[in-house]
Amino acid sequence: MTSTHDLASLAARLLIAPVFIWAGIGKITDYAGSAGYMEAYGLPGILLPLAIAAELGGGLAILFGVLSRWAGLVLAVFCIVTALVFHSAWSGDGGSMQMISFFKNLGLAGGLLLLFANGPGRYALRD
Numbered sequence: 001m002t003s004t005h006d007l008a009s010l011a012a013r014l015l016i017a018p019v020f021i022w023a024g025i026g027k028i029t030d031y032a033g034s035a036g037y038m039e040a041y042g043l044p045g046i047l048l049p050l051a052i053a054a055e056l057g058g059g060l061a062i063l064f065g066v067l068s069r070w071a072g073l074v075l076a077v078f079c080i081v082t083a084l085v086f087h088s089a090w091s092g093d094g095g096s097m098q099m100i101s102f103f104k105n106l107g108l109a110g111g112l113l114l115l116f117a118n119g120p121g122r123y124a125l126r127d
Helices: 004-029 031-040 045-064 068-086 096-118
Strands: none
Touching (some): 004 031, 031 045, 045 068
8 A cells, every 4th residue: 555655755756856857958948048147146157067967967866766865955955055146135136026936945945855854755766
């Protein structure tokens, strides 16, 4: 019999992974724009491949349940950093949408830390 934990873990992975996969693909398809956005906030555009690897690679790892604990930890740190750099009141654009994005990123980090702590559940390729 399948436990609620395993089904909830699968559902959580299926819901959270596309956020990062889609963001990584978006950075690839608008590479110059993404690099410019980073540079506008004081980060060198040369870091963009790392962001793509974290989002796309981490999202796929979570989706399939391959090293998903570690992907969850990496993406949790990524979410906290991006919240502080790109979505905070002190980032230069402190409007209400930035604060919503700030707290959304912190919430994602919380969910990802739960993945790190509890693992991907039974329905994973391997962890």
